[in-house]
Amino acid sequence: MNKRYLGVGAGLAAAALVLSACTPPGGGDEGGGGEGGPSVLNVGWNEPFRSMNTETVNGNAVANSNITYMMNDNFKYYDENLELQDGNLGTVEQVSEDPLQIKYTFADTATWSDGTPVDAADLALLWAGKSTQLNTQSDEEVEGDRDDEGVLAEQEEGDVYFDAAEPGAMLIEDLPEVSEDRKSITFTYSTLYADWETTFGLAGRGVSVPAHITARKALGIEDPEEAKQAVLDAIAENDTSALSQLANTWNTGFDFTSMPDDEDLLVHSGPYKMTDFAEGQYLTLEKDENYTGPTEAGVDQIVIRYNEDPMAGVQGIENGELDIIQPQATADVLSAAEAIDGVTVDTGDGATYEHVDLTFDNGGPFDPETYGGDEETAKLVRQAFLKTVPREQIVETIIKPLNEDAVVRDSYYMVPGSPMYDGIVAENGLAEEYPGSDPEGARELLEEAGVESPAVRVLYGASNERRAQQFTLIKEQAEAAGFEVIEDGDDNWGTRLGDGTYDASLFGWQSTDTTVTNSESNWKSGAQNNYGGYESEEVDELLAQIQVETDEAAQQELVTQVEQHLVDDAFGTVLFQHPELTIYRDRVQNVSNTTVSPTMFWNYWEWQVS
């Protein structure tokens, strides 16, 4: 009975064993490049890349420009001391001062990775994109062209809309002048403009996307030379049908969140090429062997791995999966990172700074209306409040543990350590007027104003622990001076800015560069970021002058004057630069950080791994 089947089974097994007498070829020899493999650097970042065009409103983000900074050459970049340096794409020179004419000359080595030279056509297209001069549709008209989800629908034939805008480029109203060999291009500003150096070609923004690829995708012209010429012609002749197609491609055609099939999208002008991009996971850059420019990158392969959890980043470092990270700086992250062997933790200033703004137009304690239009009384109350804000104490107790070198920021405009900072701070009077923790002085001012225990509602992000601590310190001092401080912690603080339901707000501003026109919308009358409703004709007048002042010394003088007004009018006060942690394993050398974008990537070519 069953023994028979057992016999069959055993026979089968035996046969199989015999069959296998030809032992399988074991011992794989693949994998394991061992020594001599490419050098790999793993960088942790919180937010995935999403567009090669960093000039559109939506593509303009550090997650994008960090990558394009390594993939493309540029005209200018910031070094660790926030000094503007010349990039490898070519030179920028001021041809004439009035009218302001700027000439961009491309280096001979400036080449796109498909062999086409980087030239005037690329920059002309960028100008078309950023200047808004060629848009036939105003913003309102475009409104109707959004589809159901609000995505910009393909514009109808003949309608041109480049989804970008930049104040500097918008001042260039005339067509740029392109040299015969297209090696140089000259822009003429319609007015003087202070920050002309950073209008085009700054750091990760480079010259943005290649003109010939844009034309190839938009107009179907395969030949790069013809494509470039077509772009130039379309711009010169204001050919709206071609321009509208170019604009459509320029706006969204270079967006992708995983490795694109279309290699044209990856055409770049810098030392690194993108070789892999797994959605939401990682992005790989490899040294491009065809790159002929002067930038000599040290690491063969840079992998950007995405994870937004700061502690996950630190543990990734400890487990050797990551080499460099810049996580959100908290005391937990710092102590966890410092506890790891073989890891360096650099603390420094980040791009965001904390500030206190007062509201001038809500019928609150800082509004002249409250006192029957008595400007002077309102100003005294404001000054009194600012005198109590314990700036030094906040930095000592909250920021110093994270960044030993942290200082109180004493300028509304400039980051500590930037070229103009010391000169401005010496004269703006912020440090002298509002050193903070001065309830006595504040009480005197309140008495002088004749206002008794004014109630101040302070708005801040409730679940931000650091802000809550700051609020507590501010509250202590202000109450000592006789203010009644009403806590208004709200996680939706962002949507409430400017709605007049609070009297003082505590949050951060991010600086993207160190130009003198940056952040003017914080105090210009009626400007977007002027949430407190501050109005001053003198300041507006000075801001207009700054805009057209190209001489640095004069710029500094004007900025100082603006800051003096802000101090005098008790506009608000600034506290400190957010700390930034750069954590890296000892196998990486030459890591350094700069305050503005592209932060730790700024000297990527100097990175070395061992």
Add this chain to the structure above:
Amino acid sequence: MIRFLLRRTLSTILVLLVVTFVLYLLLNRALDFFWDLRASTAPNIEDLFASRERLLNLDSPVIVRYFQWLAGASGCLVGACDLGTAWYQGQEVVDQLPGAIMNTVKLVTAATIFSIVIGIFIGLVSAIRQYSGFDYFITFLSFLMYSLPVFWVAVLLKQYGAIEFNNFLADPVLGWPAIIGTSVLAGLIWMGALGGSRRRHLYSFLGATAVTFAVIYAVLAFGWLNSPSLGIIGVSLMGLAGAVVITYLSTGLANRKALWTSLTVAVIGIGLYMPLQNLFWYVEMSWLWMLLLLVVAVAIGMAVGLAFRGRDPWVSARTGALVAVVMAFFVFVDRVFQEWGNYNSHPAINNRPIATIGAATPNLTGNFWITNLDSFTHLLLPSIALILISIASYTRYTRGSMLEVMNQDYIRTARAKGLPERTVIMRHALRNALLPLASVVPVDIITMIGGAVITETIFGWSGMGKLFIDSMNRSEIDPIMAYIVITGLLAVVANLLADFLYAVLDPRIRVNA
């Protein structure tokens, strides 16, 4: 039946409409579409605000925007799906979903299966040994695990399961106290689980302690951790042991036909080990191949069972198929582990195999086995985090309903008529005890596709949970709506499935309109 389905479908549609409408309004109120511009000091900030307003069509009333969204989404019914755009990413929602669903399924499948199987098993044993030390221990442990916050577990797992473990792998040496302590603990657990008389207690304790000690010692002494593989001997031993255990649980060793079947299947599996190695070497494998081989294995198992005939051949066939699956599993695991050395020394791994972030090592090239091994080293920790927590609830469910069933009259009757304890527990008690689970498990499985938000975030898996939370953080309303529709639909389907399953398992219940 059809009326029942129709009514269910109709009510589902109504519920979904109301839910999406209310949620759209709430989200519109709660999300800040300008969050990334709030702190910007860009000189052209006004243009940026205006551009965002245009991009999201914020000028039209929210009701209008809802119906625009609904129009696009209802296109899915006719095959023209338009779930909108994740504006921050500039990506169509329809393109985002497949990848996210894939990753989540990858992450939760193994975790769900393991937690159900292990959870039921532990719950069962714990119920049989009610009020014993083992039962209290399990109760304590499951409540402890149930109450653990997953983010904390995840961080601890990374610290000890990855970082410290990788350090340990570099120099795998354990102190005597650790080895002896672990052995004694294992001995105590087995003693509790096996129960029985005082003497049996002592024997199980000594036996389990000795076996654990020997295993740990052998693993360390022979450097198994750095070249882990079962080899033909390991596969043979585990396969034969598996055959005996499966037969014991499913039919009892008294059923000789079934025992012979499973042993034969195990022997055939051992015999096929070497030929399979050849196949794996010469042919590039894929999951399709694996599935095919699994089907062949099951077929062989059933064929052997049927060939042994006997009184109920299908019982033998079932046992044979189960053993075949187990054998296939061991052979697969063995093959994957053969790549360990290559994998471990790969420069991208650098002898730190257990990963803490992501779903795969970037730029790791290799064959089917290497990439799978890589998947497993990445799946390990998040799976453990998920299993630890959901195992607890299954244990409690099983224990509770098992105890209820065990106290019923028919169990006493079954015992009284002299049935062996195994039959009473496995056939009479467990089957009925699993009924309540039938309504829990489908819901659990399908809602797991909704993603494990925290686990995915901490381990950097871009699955559904991560998609949801990221979209929340970026104020992208369209992906959130898609997520809500999908999870809502799945929840409805899961409940429907549970109803049907219940009816199938318990003939007393009818699915009625």
